[in-house]
Amino acid sequence: MKKLMKGNEAIAEAAIQAGCKCYFGYPITPQNEVPEYMSWRLREMGGVFKQAESEVASVNMVYGAGAAGVRAMTSSSGLGIALMQEGITNLASTQVPAVFLNVMRGGPGLGTIQASQADYNQMTRGGGNGDYYLPTYAPSTLQEACDLIQKAFDTAFKYRTPVGVMVDATIGNMMESVDIKENVQPDPSIPDVNEWCIRGGRREDGSVHRIKGLFNVPEECEAFNEELAKKYDKIRENEVMVDIKDCEGADVVIVAYGTTARIAKQTMKLGKENGLKIGMVRPQTVWPFPYDELREACRDAKGVLCAEMAIDQLLQDVKLALEGTKPIATYHRLSGVMPSANDMYDACVKLAKEAK
Amino acid sequence: MGEMIYKRTDFLKARPTHYCPGCTHGLEHKLVGEVLEELGVIDRSIMVISVGCSAPAYDYANVDNIACLHGRAPATATGVKAALPDSIVYLHQGDGDLLSIGLDETISAAGRGENITVVFANNNIYGMTGGQMAATTLIGQKATTCPAGRDPHLDGYPMKACEMIATLTAPKLVARTALYDIPHIIQTKKILKKAFQNQIDKKGYSFVEILSTCPTNWHMSPQASMEHVKNEMEEVYPLGIFKDED
Amino acid sequence: MLKEVIFSGFGGQGALLIGQVLAMAGVIEDLNATYRPTYGFEKRGGVAFCDVILSDEEIGTPVIENPEVAVIMDEASFKRFEPLVKKGGAMFYNTSLISSKPTRDDIEYFEVPCNDMAKELGNDKVANMILLGAYVGYSKAVAMDSVEAGLKAKLGHGKEKTIPLNRKALEMGAAIAAK
Numbered sequence: 001m002k003k004l005m006k007g008n009e010a011i012a013e014a015a016i017q018a019g020c021k022c023y024f025g026y027p028i029t030p031q032n033e034v035p036e037y038m039s040w041r042l043r044e045m046g047g048v049f050k051q052a053e054s055e056v057a058s059v060n061m062v063y064g065a066g067a068a069g070v071r072a073m074t075s076s077s078g079l080g081i082a083l084m085q086e087g088i089t090n091l092a093s094t095q096v097p098a099v100f101l102n103v104m105r106g107g108p109g110l111g112t113i114q115a116s117q118a119d120y121n122q123m124t125r126g127g128g129n130g131d132y133y134l135p136t137y138a139p140s141t142l143q144e145a146c147d148l149i150q151k152a153f154d155t156a157f158k159y160r161t162p163v164g165v166m167v168d169a170t171i172g173n174m175m176e177s178v179d180i181k182e183n184v185q186p187d188p189s190i191p192d193v194n195e196w197c198i199r200g201g202r203r204e205d206g207s208v209h210r211i212k213g214l215f216n217v218p219e220e221c222e223a224f225n226e227e228l229a230k231k232y233d234k235i236r237e238n239e240v241m242v243d244i245k246d247c248e249g250a251d252v253v254i255v256a257y258g259t260t261a262r263i264a265k266q267t268m269k270l271g272k273e274n275g276l277k278i279g280m281v282r283p284q285t286v287w288p289f290p291y292d293e294l295r296e297a298c299r300d301a302k303g304v305l306c307a308e309m310a311i312d313q314l315l316q317d318v319k320l321a322l323e324g325t326k327p328i329a330t331y332h333r334l335s336g337v338m339p340s341a342n343d344m345y346d347a348c349v350k351l352a353k354e355a356k
Numbered sequence: 357m358g359e360m361i362y363k364r365t366d367f368l369k370a371r372p373t374h375y376c377p378g379c380t381h382g383l384e385h386k387l388v389g390e391v392l393e394e395l396g397v398i399d400r401s402i403m404v405i406s407v408g409c410s411a412p413a414y415d416y417a418n419v420d421n422i423a424c425l426h427g428r429a430p431a432t433a434t435g436v437k438a439a440l441p442d443s444i445v446y447l448h449q450g451d452g453d454l455l456s457i458g459l460d461e462t463i464s465a466a467g468r469g470e471n472i473t474v475v476f477a478n479n480n481i482y483g484m485t486g487g488q489m490a491a492t493t494l495i496g497q498k499a500t501t502c503p504a505g506r507d508p509h510l511d512g513y514p515m516k517a518c519e520m521i522a523t524l525t526a527p528k529l530v531a532r533t534a535l536y537d538i539p540h541i542i543q544t545k546k547i548l549k550k551a552f553q554n555q556i557d558k559k560g561y562s563f564v565e566i567l568s569t570c571p572t573n574w575h576m577s578p579q580a581s582m583e584h585v586k587n588e589m590e591e592v593y594p595l596g597i598f599k600d601e602d
Numbered sequence: 603m604l605k606e607v608i609f610s611g612f613g614g615q616g617a618l619l620i621g622q623v624l625a626m627a628g629v630i631e632d633l634n635a636t637y638r639p640t641y642g643f644e645k646r647g648g649v650a651f652c653d654v655i656l657s658d659e660e661i662g663t664p665v666i667e668n669p670e671v672a673v674i675m676d677e678a679s680f681k682r683f684e685p686l687v688k689k690g691g692a693m694f695y696n697t698s699l700i701s702s703k704p705t706r707d708d709i710e711y712f713e714v715p716c717n718d719m720a721k722e723l724g725n726d727k728v729a730n731m732i733l734l735g736a737y738v739g740y741s742k743a744v745a746m747d748s749v750e751a752g753l754k755a756k757l758g759h760g761k762e763k764t765i766p767l768n769r770k771a772l773e774m775g776a777a778i779a780a781k
Contacts, residue, residue, distance in 0.1 A: 004629040004637070022438045048438040052431065053464035060428035060461070064404075064435020067422050072435065090425050114640070174664055175622060175637035177629045198420035198436070200443040201399035210414045212405075212423035265662035338665045 002177040007142050007167070008033035008075075010178050011101060013041065014146035015073055018153045018184045020099070021047040022072040024061035026054055026080060029113040030169040031103035034075040055080035059087025059100075066096040067211040069197030071153050075101035077169075078119040079110065082127060088162050089128025092228070093213030095196070097156035099149065100134070100164045103172035106335030114336020115169035117258055120313035123164050124287040131225055133232050135239060136164035138257040138286045142176035148284070154187040155239060159231055160196070166286070168309060169336070170259040240293065241284035247297040250279030252348045255294065255318050256307040257283050259338075264307055266341035267348065278348055286317070294321040303327040303355035305348055309334060327355045365389030367398055369418045378571035378578025380535050381410055381448075381477055387541070388446055388475060391549045397556060401444045404433045404472075406458075408450035409483040427458025430465035433472045444555055445472045452482050455491040455515050462517075469526030469560040473551045476517055479568040480589065487573035491515040494592055499573075514592055518565050522598035528554050529562040530599040534590065535569075536582040547597070559602075567593060603633070603658045605743040606666045609733075610651030610683055611675030611696075613641060616730035619756070620673075621652035624734060626752030627744040628656035636664040649678055656743050671741060673733050675716075677702060694736050694779075696729070712736060714778055720771065728771035735775025746772055 005013070012034045015023075023038040035051060042049045048065075052058040058074040065072035076084065081102045091098055104119045106112035123136045137152055139145040149165050156163040202208045215221035243261075246268065247253050256264045261282040271278035281297045283290050298304050304326050308314040315330055322328065329351040333339045364370060367389025375382045392401050403417040407426035414421050424432040429447045437445055454462050454476050465472065481499055482488040489499040489506060492514050496505040522530045529551050533544040544566060551562035567589050569581035576584060607624070611617035618639050628635035636655045642648040653666040672683040674695040680702045687693050692710040698717035714736050720729040731753075738749055750769055754762065 002629060002632075002634075004626050004635055022435065024435065024438075050434060050438060050468075053460050056428065057431040057434075057461055057464065060425060060431035061435035061438070063424075063428075064422065064432040064437070065439040066435070067432075068436055068439035070439040072439070086425060087428075094423075170638060170664065173639060175625055175635070176661075176664070177633075177635050198402055198422055198440075200402050200440060201419050208418060209420045210417075210423070211421070212414050214411060214414075214423055216412065259664070263663040263665055269662070340667055341663060341665075342667060 002179045004175050004177050005142070006033055006175050007145065007172040008103065009037045010142055010180060011145050011149050011167070011172070012037040014149050014180045015099070015153070016042055016045055016047070017180055017182050018150035019071045019186065020073050020153065021070045022062070022065040023047070023074065024050050024052045024058045024065070024072070025074050025076065026052050026058050028077045028080045030105055030172050031075050031077055031101070033172075034101065034103070055083035056087070059084040062098045063087060063091055063094070063096055066091065066098040067094070067198050069193030071157070073099040073101065075103065077103050077105045078107050078122060081119065081122060085127035088126065088134060089130055089132050090213055091162040092128070092132035092134070093130065094211050095160040096162070096211060097160050098162050099152045099156055100162060101149065102164060102166040104166060104168045112336045113169070115259060115309060115338070116335055117168050117260065117309035118311075118313065118334070119166060120286065120308070120310055123166050124289070124317070131229065133287055134162055134164045135159070135235055136166055136285065136287045137241070138166055138283060139171065140258055140261045140282060142171060142174065143178050144284070145171055146178055146180050150181060150184050154190065157190045157193070158187060159235055161231070161235075168258050170338075236288040239285060240288050240290045242290035242293045243282040243284060244293065244297045245280045245282070246277070247279030247281065247300070249277060249300050251277045251302050251352045252305055253279040253281055253298045253301040254305045254307055254344070254348070255281045255283075255314065257286065257314070260307050260309055263339050263341050264344060267344040270341060270345040271348065276348060276352060289317045289321070291317070291321040294318065295323070295325070298322060298326055301326060303329060303351040305329050305331060305344070305351055307331045307339060307344055309339060327351065365393055367392050367401070367418055368416050371416065373416055374412055375409065376572045378569055378581055379409070380566070380568040383535055383541070384448070384475060384477060384566055384568070385413065385416060387545045387548055391545060391552055392444065392446070395549065395552055395556060397444045397552070400442060401446060402436060402440070404429050404436065404445055404447045406447065406449040406453040408453045410448050410450065410477070411484065413448065427453050427456070428461055429453065430458065430461040430470070430472070430474065434465055434468070434470050437470060437472060444552065447472060447474045448477065449474065450477050450483070451479065451490040451492040455517055463520070463524070466521050466527050466561050466563065467524050471555055471558055471560050473555050473562045474564070475548070476563065476565040477568040478517070478565050478593065479570040481570050481573045483570050483573055494588060516593065518563065518598045521563050527561045527563055527599055528559045528601050529564070529597075531563070531597045532565040532567065532593060532595050534567040534585055534595055536586045565593075567595070603656070605656045605741055606669050607654050607671045607673060607737060607741070608651055608666055608669040608683060609654065609673045610649070610679035612678065613648050613650045615650075615675045616727075617673075617675055618650050618652050620730045620734040621654045623749060623752045623756050624654050624738070624744070625656070626755055627748040630748045630751050631744050633658055633744075634661050636661050638664045649682070651679065671737060673737050674700065675730070675733065676700065692740060694733055694740070696733065698729070712740070712778060714775065716775070719774055723767065723771060723774070725767060728768055731768050731771035732775040735772035736779045737775075738772070739776030739779035746776065
């Protein structure tokens with residue numbers, strides 16, 4: 001049944017319905033409704049909520065619970081996610097699953113509390129050390145945010161990896177009618193956590209489970225890195241998600257995600273009314289990025305417009321996908337100033353004209 | 357056949373440790389192991405390993421264990437305990453990990469009264485990284501980052517963990533012990549047992565600071581190191597029970 | 603069916619509340635709804651406005667650039683949103699607090715002295731409900747019973763006794779739109 005819910009609360013509820021049993025978090029605007037909701041709802045559902053002393057502590061609490069094979073998560077905004085980066089690379093190296101929700105605000109630094117997508121590099125390139133990646137979903141509507149945070153837990157456990165979900169503050173703070181899937185069962189292909197998690201004591205055969213990311217011998221660490229790389233290849237192969245609309249025969253293709261993609265839909269409507277064919281490629285995963293799908297979808301386009309609430313961050317991946325085959329223009333608004341469908345349309349018109 | 361009067365604790369693997377001769381870390385692991393065995397909780401024990409000299413202890417623990425980022429062991433233990441409330445969690449932390457980089461996590465876990473047992477090996481120095489000054493380094497004590505000896509005007513004064521933690525409401529047991537002779541070893545074991553019994557009984561947070569040796573970085577013989585604990589360290593860090601609530 | 607409206611005032615006037623109530627009323631009628639609030643750090647005093655969209659189809663952007671209707675509670679919001687209302691659209695504005703005069707001839711204006719009217723009802727707090735009633739009466743976006751149900755859901759238990767007064771305020775506003 002559809003219910004009108006606030007974004008942050010709906011996402012929290014969706015996580016609980018996907019089996020999230022432990023939440024650890026530190027207050028930061030614009031995601032405070034997540035810990036507030038979890039504090040009563042998760043406890044009501046028999047889970048554990050802890051307000052951590054910092055984001056540094058949050059991520060390490062998540063580490064402890066995830067190491068025990070439990071579905072655990074935290075949420076924050078860019079500044080807090082920055083503090084968690086050491087913990088995220090540690091989870092990647094210890095292969096502990098967990099979900100990180102980033103409700104993005106304007107940066108750099110303290111910036112603003114309003115909507116932004118300027119954490120694209122932070123989520124897809126990361127700030128932690130070493131050869132690791134953070135598979136990250138970038139939903140566009142509240143419904144999709146709920147669906148994808150539920151999927152994020154499966155992905156985390158399927159591959160034993162930390163997984164990110166990033167939404168701009170618009171999605172976190174708005175209310176929208178949503179239908180949250182209840183009591184979602186884990187993907188049956190997920191390996192049994194008891195094969196690796198800590199439980200206390202040891203197995204019947206005397207074996208002990210160790211969760212660690214430190215190596216004494218360089219060759220061992222190198223071999224581990226190669227294994228990790230294979231895992232990321234598998235994720236690239238299987239987990240890319242992208243929504244492609246009206247790209248066949250399009251004059252211009254817009255590449256956008258999150259709320260910017262919703263605004264782009266309005267731009268597409270304006271195109272229809274005025275005789276300019278506009279298509280859209282909307283990455284639902286930003287790592288792994290839909291490089292091949294994007295290149296293929298832009299085949300007919302005269303030009304590609306990269307629209308984001310950030311300066312040329314998504315653009316880097318768009319360039320990697322197109323490999324110089326198409327003219328690219330950009331459109332952005334920043335720090336909580338919302339992109340305009342009208343201005344985006346004007347950018348499309350200009351691009352179509354120049355690309356001829 | 358003779359009667360078996362002593363055996364290696366089942367908590368540890370049968371292998372030599374990397375600890376330097378005369379270092380007390382190994383003895384501390386052993387005492388905790390004996391206590392956990394006597395309390396009959398080995399089968400649900402988890403060792404939470406910090407960064408410092410005890411970082412490679414994942415090779416010694418004969419139970420499930422988790423290696424933490426520097427300073428974060430109390431947060432990670434909080435997460436483990438949230439997921440596994442019936443597990444018995446043993447944290448082993450040094451002075452860099454517990455007092456400097458991890459002070460927030462230490463105090464906050466104690467303040468929340470997490471049902472965990474923290475063993476703090478205080479040896480007044482950064483051992484693993486080669487003998488730098490710690491928050492606990494004594495006034496006048498030489499270290500590689502205070503080669504002329506710790507000067508309080510430049511480097512401040514030694515920080516006292518038990519005294520700080522004992523000001524909090526939640527902790528159930530806060531004690532400082534030493535290992536320089538048999539009576540003190542026996543006393544330490546007794547206190548450790550109480551600390552883990554508290555956890556088994558779900559009473560809450562227990563903190564045991566053990567004055568530990570670092571012959572290598574103190575540039576002393578093992579024997580002289582023990583004398584140093586007794587004669588110098590104890591003066592700044594008095595032994596005793598700072599808090600013991602039932 | 604697609605209805606787009608902006609409610610705007612200064613923090614504490616209740617512009618966000620009536621936006622939420624309208625969105626809830628929409629969901630009660632099985633419509634899709636989005637409610638997008640915008641406000642600053644401060645809980646009171648700063649500009650607070652919200653975009654509300656109701657539709658029987660999937661809603662695209664939740665951001666309204668040019669609203670069909672703007673419901674305006676204070677002077678600053680009047681200046682900000684008057685130029686943005688779509689041609690042929692409408693603006694409801696609180697003449698109890700706004701001294702600015704209409705400057706456009708391509709939109710319809712409704713004067714709603716809602717603070718004075720609320721005082722007549724004996725409670726200044728329902729001024730926002732009078733404006734919501736005016737909008738609903740004008741747009742017929744949802745039934746007034748759904749608005750009441752949405753308000754009940756929003757207020758939660760223990761505040762049911764305020765419902766009759768709020769209903770009266772809603773009807774009073776609707777009457778202005780019917781004129």
